[in-house]
Amino acid sequence: MSAADNALSVVQEAPVQPAASVIKRRWWLGAALPLSLALGWELAVLFGLAEGRLLPTPSRILATLWSLSEGGELAVHIGATLSRVAAGFFIGALVALGIGAVAGYSRTIRAVIDPSIQGLRAIPSLAWVPLFILWLGIFEASKITLIAVGVFFPVYLGVSAAVLSVDRKIVEVGRIFRLSGRKLVTRILIPAILPNVVVALRTGLGLGWMFVVAAEIMGASQGLGYLLVDGQQLGKPEQILSAILVFALIGKLTDGLIVALSTPFLRWQDHYEAHH
Amino acid sequence: MLELHHLSKTYANGTAALRQFNLSIQPGEAVAIVGGSGCGKSTLLRLISGLEQASSGSVVLNGETISAPHPEVGLVFQEPRLLPWLSVADNIGFGLDQLPKAERQTRVQEALARVGLAGQGNKWPRELSGGMAQRVALARALVSRPGVLLLDEPFSALDALTRSDLQDHLVELWQGSRPTLILVTHDIEEALVIADRVIVLRPKPGRLEAVIDISLSRPRIRDAEDFETVKRQLRAALEVSLQQTPQERVS
Ligand SMILES: Nc1ncnc2c1ncn2[C@@H]1O[C@H](COP(=O)(O)OP(=O)(O)OP(=O)(O)O)[C@@H](O)[C@H]1O
Ligand SMILES: [Mg+2]
Numbered sequence: 447m448s449a450a451d452n453a454l455s456v457v458q459e460a461p462v463q464p465a466a467s468v469i470k471r472r473w474w475l476g477a478a479l480p481l482s483l484a485l486g487w488e489l490a491v492l493f494g495l496a497e498g499r500l501l502p503t504p505s506r507i508l509a510t511l512w513s514l515s516e517g518g519e520l521a522v523h524i525g526a527t528l529s530r531v532a533a534g535f536f537i538g539a540l541v542a543l544g545i546g547a548v549a550g551y552s553r554t555i556r557a558v559i560d561p562s563i564q565g566l567r568a569i570p571s572l573a574w575v576p577l578f579i580l581w582l583g584i585f586e587a588s589k590i591t592l593i594a595v596g597v598f599f600p601v602y603l604g605v606s607a608a609v610l611s612v613d614r615k616i617v618e619v620g621r622i623f624r625l626s627g628r629k630l631v632t633r634i635l636i637p638a639i640l641p642n643v644v645v646a647l648r649t650g651l652g653l654g655w656m657f658v659v660a661a662e663i664m665g666a667s668q669g670l671g672y673l674l675v676d677g678q679q680l681g682k683p684e685q686i687l688s689a690i691l692v693f694a695l696i697g698k699l700t701d702g703l704i705v706a707l708s709t710p711f712l713r714w715q716d717h718y719e720a721h722h
Numbered sequence: 723m724l725e726l727h728h729l730s731k732t733y734a735n736g737t738a739a740l741r742q743f744n745l746s747i748q749p750g751e752a753v754a755i756v757g758g759s760g761c762g763k764s765t766l767l768r769l770i771s772g773l774e775q776a777s778s779g780s781v782v783l784n785g786e787t788i789s790a791p792h793p794e795v796g797l798v799f800q801e802p803r804l805l806p807w808l809s810v811a812d813n814i815g816f817g818l819d820q821l822p823k824a825e826r827q828t829r830v831q832e833a834l835a836r837v838g839l840a841g842q843g844n845k846w847p848r849e850l851s852g853g854m855a856q857r858v859a860l861a862r863a864l865v866s867r868p869g870v871l872l873l874d875e876p877f878s879a880l881d882a883l884t885r886s887d888l889q890d891h892l893v894e895l896w897q898g899s900r901p902t903l904i905l906v907t908h909d910i911e912e913a914l915v916i917a918d919r920v921i922v923l924r925p926k927p928g929r930l931e932a933v934i935d936i937s938l939s940r941p942r943i944r945d946a947e948d949f950e951t952v953k954r955q956l957r958a959a960l961e962v963s964l965q966q967t968p969q970e971r972v973s
Binding site for chain 2: 615616618619621622623624634637638640711714715
């Protein structure tokens with residue numbers, strides 16, 4: 447086979463590479479940088495080239511995680527943080543779903559409530575903290591309220607926009623088949639807004655995680671945020687980094703949970719095929 | 723009997739889409755509506771289907787004034803408008819949820835076969851070509867067996883072969899259960915294959931320009947000599963009736 451033939455066959459084969467192998471290779475490409483940095487740091491400290499006191503080595507972080515989880519301490523902290531996020535997320539998301547849906551559905555109600563909600567949204571949510579503590583005390587209620595407020599706004603925005611943007615042409619299909627109001631909602635409106643609602647919930651959950659850190663840093667005796675503060679006060683950076691690692695992990699897991707729960711209902715979407 | 727009395731429609735933005743439209747259609751009659759783009763054909767079907775309220779005048783079906791979608795009236799929209807979250811089969815069965823499941827399935831399978839999509843019921847709408855989607859939309863209207871079937875350019879997205887095939891199917895179907903058929907089309911040949919009468923609309927505002935009876939015997943053969951003759955006559959009639967007077971052209 448001549449060189450020219452070879453060149454030609456390469457050109458022809460390139461585009462038909464299976465997509466899966468490309469994705470796999472990209473995944474490794476993405477993981478290579480943090481992994482080699484971690485390994486480099488580990489070796490640098492091991493050979494005495496650097497001092498690992500302020501930035502502990504990966505092995506020390508893992509050891510800390512191990513000792514924290516061995517005594518069941520870590521589970522308690524995770525449990526405390528998770529239950530706060532869960533409570534705040536459910537309350538915030540539920541209220542936002544209700545109000546957002548109504549505001550998207552009814553022009554009049556939207557005219558009444560949307561300006562106020564947009565006004566409240568302009569206030570940085572952390573500014574409420576002193577008031578919440580004054581009203582609700584320093585314990586769970588004020589923390590959960592703060593998280594709920596953080597979750598509320600993105601979910602409200604996403605849901606009301608989703609209801610507003612439902613295609614009138616699709617609604618007419620329901621009307622021509624004479625669906626009653628309730629069936630119009632369950633068979634047309636809810637499936638139509640579902641993709642956007644899932645996105646809104648994921649954004650809301652992300653904010654819930656952000657605000658639980660704020661709430662726990664401001665005062666808690668349990669929780670991953672408490673581990674952060676405690677690590678700072680005792681000068682244990684490995685504890686801070688352990689908590690951060692757990693935050694990242696659980697944040698990703700809970701987000702994945704929403705995706706996994708919604709995927710069966712969103713299979714009809716074009717881009718879902720690309721993920722599976 | 724379907725009667726349109728002095729039907730007028732002016733949209734909220736002031737567009738006079740239809741003015742003083744009068745027409746009586748016998749039960750089981752097949753009527754084609756032709757006219758240029760924007761002359762109010764879709765508006766007319768929306769009024770008959772009860773999706774849109776007339777500004778004045780009325781639509782009366784068998785003595786009953788229509789002001790909201792009616793179980794006896796089916797509509798195939800100008801676009802397929804399939805629900806993307808339902809499979810093809812579930813889209814077709816969408817209006818049948820009062821039926822027992824077994825019967826619904828039989829009807830859906832029948833309708834799929836009738837539009838040439840047998841065995842494709844499990845696909846998602848996004849997996850269909852434009853023409854296939856339009857056929858699913860036709861099947862969705864057929865399964866509920868309406869007494870009045872309104873079709874808004876249902877075949878315009880299809881290739882010539884599938885189109886004439888489906889036109890023949892539609893005629894067959896119409897000859898079988900004899901619904902009243904109102905078909906909006908741009909295609910003179912399509913009007914001639916299907917209709918007993920051709921209604922010509924004229925734009926701005928939409929109004930009735932001419933009614934042309936088609937007395938061709940059935941089955942109508944597209945390249946038969948008399949078909950071609952009537953086609954030429956209809957085209958000429960259309961051209962005459964759609965010709966603007968010099969005065970109108972100025973305004
Ligand atoms: N919802 C609406 N609001 C305002 N004007 C409208 C609306 N729908 C249609 N029109 C106007 O009414 C007129 C008739 O529209 P219609 O859709 O009935 O035309 P058509 O004959 O079906 O045209 P085509 O052949 O392009 O489908 C047009 O001038 C159009 O701009
Ligand atoms: Mg139209």
